[in-house]
Amino acid sequence: MKINGSTPRRNKRERQVQLQQLISEDPFLTDEDLAIRFQVSIQTIRLDRLELGIPELRERMRHAASENYEKVRSMAGTEIVGELIDLKLGESGISILETNREMAFKKTSMVMGHHIYSQAESLAMAVIDANAALTGVSNIKYLQPVESGDKLVAKAEVVRVRGNKHFVHVLIQNRQVQVFRGKFILVTMDTIKEERV
Amino acid sequence: MKINGSTPRRNKRERQVQLQQLISEDPFLTDEDLAIRFQVSIQTIRLDRLELGIPELRERMRHAASENYEKVRSMAGTEIVGELIDLKLGESGISILETNREMAFKKTSMVMGHHIYSQAESLAMAVIDANAALTGVSNIKYLQPVESGDKLVAKAEVVRVRGNKHFVHVLIQNRQVQVFRGKFILVTMDTIKEERV
Structure with missing residues:
Protein backbone atom coordinates (compact mmCIF):
# COMPACT_ATOMS: atom_id res chain seq x y z
CA MET A 1 0.00 0.00 0.00
CA LYS A 2 2.96 2.36 0.53
CA ILE A 3 3.41 4.75 -2.35
CA ASN A 4 6.94 6.05 -1.84
CA GLY A 5 8.35 2.75 -0.75
CA SER A 6 11.83 3.78 -1.79
CA THR A 7 12.37 6.15 1.13
CA PRO A 8 10.39 4.58 3.95
CA ARG A 9 12.40 5.99 6.87
CA ARG A 10 12.02 9.63 5.87
CA ASN A 11 8.37 9.11 5.03
CA LYS A 12 7.72 7.44 8.31
CA ARG A 13 9.16 10.32 10.32
CA GLU A 14 7.26 12.89 8.26
CA ARG A 15 4.10 10.84 8.48
CA GLN A 16 4.35 10.54 12.25
CA VAL A 17 4.82 14.29 12.67
CA GLN A 18 1.83 14.95 10.43
CA LEU A 19 -0.18 12.23 12.13
CA GLN A 20 0.35 13.79 15.54
CA GLN A 21 -0.59 17.20 14.14
CA LEU A 22 -3.75 15.87 12.46
CA ILE A 23 -4.97 14.03 15.54
CA SER A 24 -4.51 17.12 17.69
CA GLU A 25 -6.52 19.15 15.17
CA ASP A 26 -9.29 16.63 14.68
CA PRO A 27 -9.47 14.11 17.50
CA PHE A 28 -12.28 12.32 15.68
CA LEU A 29 -9.98 10.82 13.06
CA THR A 30 -10.06 7.05 13.07
CA ASP A 31 -7.19 4.77 12.08
CA GLU A 32 -9.10 4.12 8.86
CA ASP A 33 -9.31 7.87 8.10
CA LEU A 34 -5.59 8.24 8.73
CA ALA A 35 -4.68 5.20 6.61
CA ILE A 36 -6.54 6.69 3.66
CA ARG A 37 -5.00 10.09 4.26
CA PHE A 38 -1.41 8.77 4.24
CA GLN A 39 -2.09 6.00 1.73
CA VAL A 40 -0.71 3.36 4.09
CA SER A 41 -2.32 0.34 5.72
CA ILE A 42 -4.34 0.58 8.93
CA GLN A 43 -1.68 -1.63 10.53
CA THR A 44 0.96 1.01 9.74
CA ILE A 45 -1.13 3.67 11.44
CA ARG A 46 -1.54 1.45 14.51
CA LEU A 47 2.23 0.96 14.69
CA ASP A 48 2.74 4.73 14.30
CA ARG A 49 0.38 5.35 17.19
CA LEU A 50 2.13 2.76 19.33
CA GLU A 51 5.51 4.34 18.67
CA LEU A 52 4.15 7.82 19.37
CA GLY A 53 2.25 6.66 22.44
CA ILE A 54 -1.11 7.83 21.04
CA PRO A 55 -3.95 5.59 22.26
CA GLU A 56 -6.78 4.55 19.95
CA LEU A 57 -9.70 6.88 19.30
CA ARG A 58 -12.12 5.58 21.94
CA GLU A 59 -9.43 5.44 24.60
CA ARG A 60 -8.21 8.95 23.68
CA MET A 61 -11.66 10.35 24.16
CA MET B 1 -63.63 44.23 46.84
CA LYS B 2 -64.33 46.89 44.19
CA ILE B 3 -62.47 50.09 44.87
CA ASN B 4 -64.35 52.63 42.74
CA GLY B 5 -67.72 51.09 43.43
CA SER B 6 -69.46 54.38 42.70
CA THR B 7 -69.02 54.16 38.92
CA PRO B 8 -69.12 50.44 38.23
CA ARG B 9 -70.35 50.63 34.61
CA ARG B 10 -67.55 52.84 33.37
CA ASN B 11 -64.98 50.84 35.35
CA LYS B 12 -66.24 47.59 33.97
CA ARG B 13 -65.92 48.71 30.38
CA GLU B 14 -62.44 50.10 30.99
CA ARG B 15 -61.43 47.01 32.87
CA GLN B 16 -62.62 44.73 30.10
CA VAL B 17 -60.69 46.67 27.49
CA GLN B 18 -57.57 46.52 29.62
CA LEU B 19 -58.16 42.88 30.43
CA GLN B 20 -58.31 41.96 26.76
CA GLN B 21 -55.14 43.96 26.14
CA LEU B 22 -53.29 42.38 29.06
CA ILE B 23 -54.19 38.83 28.07
CA SER B 24 -53.03 39.42 24.51
CA GLU B 25 -49.72 40.75 25.84
CA ASP B 26 -49.15 38.03 28.42
CA PRO B 27 -51.22 34.95 27.78
CA PHE B 28 -49.84 33.40 30.97
CA LEU B 29 -51.97 35.62 33.22
CA THR B 30 -54.29 33.60 35.39
CA ASP B 31 -57.66 34.79 36.69
CA GLU B 32 -55.95 35.24 40.06
CA ASP B 33 -53.28 37.49 38.54
CA LEU B 34 -55.93 39.58 36.83
CA ALA B 35 -58.07 39.84 39.96
CA ILE B 36 -55.13 41.27 41.89
CA ARG B 37 -54.23 43.59 39.01
CA PHE B 38 -57.74 45.11 38.84
CA GLN B 39 -58.48 44.79 42.55
CA VAL B 40 -61.67 42.86 41.89
CA SER B 41 -62.73 39.33 42.83
CA ILE B 42 -61.78 36.29 40.76
CA GLN B 43 -65.49 35.81 40.08
CA THR B 44 -65.61 39.28 38.47
CA ILE B 45 -62.73 38.33 36.18
CA ARG B 46 -64.52 35.11 35.22
CA LEU B 47 -67.65 37.06 34.34
CA ASP B 48 -65.56 39.53 32.32
CA ARG B 49 -64.03 36.66 30.38
CA LEU B 50 -67.44 35.12 29.78
CA GLU B 51 -68.81 38.41 28.43
CA LEU B 52 -65.74 38.93 26.26
CA GLY B 53 -65.74 35.33 25.11
CA ILE B 54 -62.20 34.70 26.40
CA PRO B 55 -61.78 31.09 27.55
CA GLU B 56 -59.83 30.22 30.70
CA LEU B 57 -56.04 30.01 30.63
CA ARG B 58 -55.62 26.28 30.02
CA GLU B 59 -58.30 26.24 27.34
CA ARG B 60 -56.81 29.36 25.68
CA MET B 61 -53.45 27.69 25.44
Missing part, protein backbone atom coordinates in the same frame (compact mmCIF):
# COMPACT_ATOMS: atom_id res chain seq x y z
CA ARG A 62 -12.49 8.50 27.36
CA HIS A 63 -9.24 9.50 28.99
CA ALA A 64 -9.33 13.12 27.90
CA ALA A 65 -12.94 13.60 28.91
CA SER A 66 -12.63 12.42 32.50
CA GLU A 67 -9.55 14.56 33.11
CA ASN A 68 -11.05 17.70 31.62
CA TYR A 69 -14.40 17.61 33.36
CA GLU A 70 -12.65 17.85 36.71
CA LYS A 71 -11.06 21.15 35.73
CA VAL A 72 -14.29 22.98 34.93
CA ARG A 73 -15.16 25.63 37.54
CA SER A 74 -18.16 27.59 36.27
CA MET A 75 -20.60 24.69 35.85
CA ALA A 76 -21.07 20.94 36.36
CA GLY A 77 -19.22 18.90 33.73
CA THR A 78 -22.40 17.05 32.80
CA GLU A 79 -23.99 20.38 31.81
CA ILE A 80 -21.67 20.69 28.82
CA VAL A 81 -23.37 19.93 25.51
CA GLY A 82 -20.97 17.56 23.74
CA GLU A 83 -17.88 15.84 25.09
CA LEU A 84 -15.08 17.93 26.56
CA ILE A 85 -11.83 16.53 25.18
CA ASP A 86 -9.42 19.31 26.03
CA LEU A 87 -9.40 22.12 28.57
CA LYS A 88 -6.91 24.75 29.60
CA LEU A 89 -8.94 26.66 32.16
CA GLY A 90 -9.08 30.37 31.41
CA GLU A 91 -7.46 29.81 28.02
CA SER A 92 -9.00 27.31 25.64
CA GLY A 93 -11.01 24.13 25.25
CA ILE A 94 -12.21 21.59 22.68
CA SER A 95 -15.47 19.66 22.66
CA ILE A 96 -17.02 17.25 20.21
CA LEU A 97 -20.69 16.72 19.46
CA GLU A 98 -21.99 13.72 17.56
CA THR A 99 -25.17 15.02 15.97
CA ASN A 100 -28.13 12.72 15.44
CA ARG A 101 -31.60 12.65 13.94
CA GLU A 102 -33.24 14.08 17.02
CA MET A 103 -31.19 17.26 16.61
CA ALA A 104 -32.24 17.70 12.97
CA PHE A 105 -35.28 19.03 11.17
CA LYS A 106 -37.29 16.02 10.03
CA LYS A 107 -37.97 17.78 6.75
CA THR A 108 -34.39 18.36 5.67
CA SER A 109 -32.16 16.23 7.99
CA MET A 110 -30.21 19.41 8.69
CA VAL A 111 -29.19 19.96 12.30
CA MET A 112 -31.14 22.80 13.96
CA GLY A 113 -28.99 25.82 14.68
CA HIS A 114 -29.75 25.88 18.37
CA HIS A 115 -28.08 22.51 18.96
CA ILE A 116 -24.85 23.81 17.42
CA TYR A 117 -25.25 27.00 19.43
CA SER A 118 -25.67 24.96 22.62
CA GLN A 119 -22.38 23.16 22.03
CA ALA A 120 -20.62 26.49 21.51
CA GLU A 121 -22.18 28.36 24.41
CA SER A 122 -21.63 25.60 26.93
CA LEU A 123 -18.01 25.17 25.84
CA ALA A 124 -17.48 28.94 26.18
CA MET A 125 -18.88 28.68 29.70
CA ALA A 126 -16.68 25.68 30.55
CA VAL A 127 -13.39 27.34 29.57
CA ILE A 128 -13.64 30.49 31.64
CA ASP A 129 -11.83 30.60 34.96
CA ALA A 130 -14.75 31.80 37.09
CA ASN A 131 -16.94 30.41 39.79
CA ALA A 132 -20.28 30.99 38.07
CA ALA A 133 -21.34 33.05 35.06
CA LEU A 134 -24.10 33.76 32.60
CA THR A 135 -24.01 34.66 28.93
CA GLY A 136 -24.44 38.38 28.31
CA VAL A 137 -24.00 38.73 24.58
CA SER A 138 -23.40 36.44 21.63
CA ASN A 139 -22.74 37.06 18.00
CA ILE A 140 -23.27 34.02 15.83
CA LYS A 141 -22.60 32.99 12.25
CA TYR A 142 -23.60 29.64 10.78
CA LEU A 143 -21.32 29.16 7.78
CA GLN A 144 -22.31 25.77 6.39
CA PRO A 145 -25.29 23.47 6.89
CA VAL A 146 -24.65 20.51 9.20
CA GLU A 147 -26.31 17.19 8.44
CA SER A 148 -27.64 14.73 10.98
CA GLY A 149 -24.78 12.35 11.83
CA ASP A 150 -22.01 14.91 11.34
CA LYS A 151 -19.42 15.13 14.09
CA LEU A 152 -18.68 18.65 15.22
CA VAL A 153 -15.37 19.73 16.74
CA ALA A 154 -15.67 23.00 18.69
CA LYS A 155 -12.67 25.04 19.78
CA ALA A 156 -13.06 27.85 22.27
CA GLU A 157 -10.53 30.50 23.14
CA VAL A 158 -10.70 33.12 25.88
CA VAL A 159 -9.54 36.23 24.03
CA ARG A 160 -9.90 38.82 26.78
CA VAL A 161 -11.00 39.23 30.39
CA ARG A 162 -12.04 42.72 31.44
CA GLY A 163 -13.33 43.00 34.99
CA ASN A 164 -16.31 40.67 35.23
CA LYS A 165 -16.55 40.12 31.47
CA HIS A 166 -14.98 37.13 29.73
CA PHE A 167 -14.72 37.38 25.92
CA VAL A 168 -14.68 33.93 24.32
CA HIS A 169 -14.50 32.97 20.62
CA VAL A 170 -15.76 29.57 19.49
CA LEU A 171 -15.13 27.96 16.10
CA ILE A 172 -16.82 24.73 15.06
CA GLN A 173 -15.55 22.47 12.31
CA ASN A 174 -17.12 19.54 10.52
CA ARG A 175 -14.48 17.43 8.74
CA GLN A 176 -11.96 20.28 8.79
CA VAL A 177 -14.51 22.69 7.30
CA GLN A 178 -15.61 25.60 9.45
CA VAL A 179 -19.39 25.54 9.93
CA PHE A 180 -19.92 28.00 12.79
CA ARG A 181 -18.27 30.86 14.60
CA GLY A 182 -19.52 32.51 17.77
CA LYS A 183 -18.32 35.41 19.87
CA PHE A 184 -19.53 35.35 23.45
CA ILE A 185 -19.33 37.73 26.37
CA LEU A 186 -19.87 35.88 29.64
CA VAL A 187 -20.51 37.80 32.83
CA THR A 188 -19.55 36.41 36.22
CA MET A 189 -22.47 35.89 38.56
CA ASP A 190 -21.62 38.07 41.59
CA THR A 191 -21.74 41.13 39.40
CA ILE A 192 -25.03 40.13 37.82
CA LYS A 193 -26.61 39.95 41.25
CA GLU A 194 -25.24 43.36 42.14
CA GLU A 195 -26.59 44.88 38.95
CA ARG A 196 -30.01 43.45 39.66
CA VAL A 197 -30.33 45.15 43.04
CA ARG B 62 -54.69 24.31 24.26
CA HIS B 63 -56.86 25.84 21.57
CA ALA B 64 -54.29 28.34 20.37
CA ALA B 65 -51.51 25.78 20.25
CA SER B 66 -53.29 23.25 18.06
CA GLU B 67 -54.42 25.92 15.59
CA ASN B 68 -50.99 27.54 15.34
CA TYR B 69 -48.95 24.39 14.85
CA GLU B 70 -50.93 23.65 11.70
CA LYS B 71 -49.87 26.94 10.14
CA VAL B 72 -46.11 26.40 10.48
CA ARG B 73 -44.45 25.74 7.12
CA SER B 74 -40.69 25.67 7.69
CA MET B 75 -40.55 22.87 10.26
CA ALA B 76 -42.61 20.31 12.19
CA GLY B 77 -44.64 21.92 14.97
CA THR B 78 -43.15 19.54 17.53
CA GLU B 79 -39.70 20.89 16.73
CA ILE B 80 -40.53 24.23 18.31
CA VAL B 81 -38.95 24.73 21.74
CA GLY B 82 -41.80 25.99 23.92
CA GLU B 83 -45.50 26.19 23.14
CA LEU B 84 -46.66 28.14 20.12
CA ILE B 85 -49.64 30.20 21.24
CA ASP B 86 -49.94 32.68 18.39
CA LEU B 87 -48.84 32.67 14.78
CA LYS B 88 -49.34 35.01 11.85
CA LEU B 89 -47.25 33.24 9.22
CA GLY B 90 -44.69 35.55 7.66
CA GLU B 91 -45.45 38.25 10.24
CA SER B 92 -45.27 37.37 13.92
CA GLY B 93 -45.61 34.70 16.56
CA ILE B 94 -45.66 34.12 20.31
CA SER B 95 -44.40 31.11 22.22
CA ILE B 96 -44.14 30.32 25.90
CA LEU B 97 -41.53 28.24 27.67
CA GLU B 98 -41.93 26.97 31.21
CA THR B 99 -38.38 26.64 32.43
CA ASN B 100 -37.43 23.92 34.88
CA ARG B 101 -34.50 22.64 36.90
CA GLU B 102 -33.11 20.58 34.07
CA MET B 103 -32.60 23.76 32.04
CA ALA B 104 -30.69 25.47 34.84
CA PHE B 105 -27.15 25.36 36.18
CA LYS B 106 -27.21 23.20 39.31
CA LYS B 107 -24.85 25.64 40.97
CA THR B 108 -26.94 28.79 40.62
CA SER B 109 -30.47 27.67 39.56
CA MET B 110 -30.15 30.14 36.68
CA VAL B 111 -31.44 28.94 33.31
CA MET B 112 -28.62 28.27 30.83
CA GLY B 113 -28.54 30.76 28.00
CA HIS B 114 -28.81 28.17 25.28
CA HIS B 115 -32.27 27.06 26.41
CA ILE B 116 -33.54 30.63 26.08
CA TYR B 117 -31.75 30.88 22.75
CA SER B 118 -33.45 27.68 21.58
CA GLN B 119 -36.89 29.09 22.30
CA ALA B 120 -36.04 32.23 20.34
CA GLU B 121 -34.40 30.56 17.36
CA SER B 122 -37.10 27.96 16.89
CA LEU B 123 -39.83 30.61 17.13
CA ALA B 124 -38.01 32.73 14.54
CA MET B 125 -37.93 29.66 12.30
CA ALA B 126 -41.63 28.93 12.88
CA VAL B 127 -42.87 32.39 11.89
CA ILE B 128 -41.22 32.69 8.49
CA ASP B 129 -43.30 31.92 5.44
CA ALA B 130 -40.87 29.50 3.77
CA ASN B 131 -40.70 25.83 3.01
CA ALA B 132 -37.44 25.12 4.79
CA ALA B 133 -34.67 27.31 6.16
CA LEU B 134 -31.57 27.44 8.32
CA THR B 135 -30.23 30.13 10.61
CA GLY B 136 -27.48 32.20 8.99
CA VAL B 137 -26.72 34.84 11.59
CA SER B 138 -27.87 35.72 15.07
CA ASN B 139 -27.15 38.59 17.36
CA ILE B 140 -28.09 37.92 20.96
CA LYS B 141 -28.39 39.89 24.16
CA TYR B 142 -29.34 38.37 27.50
CA LEU B 143 -30.66 41.28 29.58
CA GLN B 144 -31.65 39.69 32.89
CA PRO B 145 -30.96 36.35 34.54
CA VAL B 146 -33.79 33.81 34.33
CA GLU B 147 -34.40 31.49 37.24
CA SER B 148 -35.50 27.89 37.05
CA GLY B 149 -39.32 27.89 37.11
CA ASP B 150 -39.74 31.23 35.35
CA LYS B 151 -42.21 31.33 32.46
CA LEU B 152 -40.86 32.97 29.35
CA VAL B 153 -43.03 34.68 26.74
CA ALA B 154 -41.25 35.08 23.40
CA LYS B 155 -42.52 37.36 20.65
CA ALA B 156 -41.08 37.14 17.16
CA GLU B 157 -41.57 39.60 14.34
CA VAL B 158 -40.48 39.27 10.72
CA VAL B 159 -39.03 42.70 10.06
CA ARG B 160 -37.81 42.24 6.49
CA VAL B 161 -37.57 39.67 3.71
CA ARG B 162 -34.90 40.26 1.10
CA GLY B 163 -34.59 37.52 -1.50
CA ASN B 164 -33.83 34.32 0.37
CA LYS B 165 -33.11 36.10 3.66
CA HIS B 166 -35.71 36.51 6.41
CA PHE B 167 -34.85 39.02 9.15
CA VAL B 168 -36.62 38.16 12.41
CA HIS B 169 -36.48 39.94 15.78
CA VAL B 170 -37.35 38.03 18.94
CA LEU B 171 -38.01 39.55 22.37
CA ILE B 172 -38.48 37.41 25.46
CA GLN B 173 -40.18 38.61 28.63
CA ASN B 174 -40.38 37.17 32.10
CA ARG B 175 -43.24 38.73 34.09
CA GLN B 176 -43.41 41.73 31.75
CA VAL B 177 -39.66 42.32 32.13
CA GLN B 178 -37.54 41.92 29.01
CA VAL B 179 -34.85 39.28 29.57
CA PHE B 180 -33.60 38.57 26.04
CA ARG B 181 -33.51 40.05 22.58
CA GLY B 182 -32.30 38.28 19.45
CA LYS B 183 -31.93 39.33 15.84
CA PHE B 184 -31.89 36.45 13.39
CA ILE B 185 -31.27 36.11 9.68
CA LEU B 186 -32.77 32.89 8.36
CA VAL B 187 -31.86 31.64 4.89
CA THR B 188 -34.23 29.51 2.86
CA MET B 189 -32.94 26.05 2.03
CA ASP B 190 -32.99 25.95 -1.77
CA THR B 191 -30.50 28.78 -1.87
CA ILE B 192 -28.22 27.17 0.70
CA LYS B 193 -27.99 24.09 -1.50
CA GLU B 194 -27.20 26.20 -4.54
CA GLU B 195 -24.47 28.07 -2.67
CA ARG B 196 -22.94 24.80 -1.59
CA VAL B 197 -22.52 23.52 -5.16
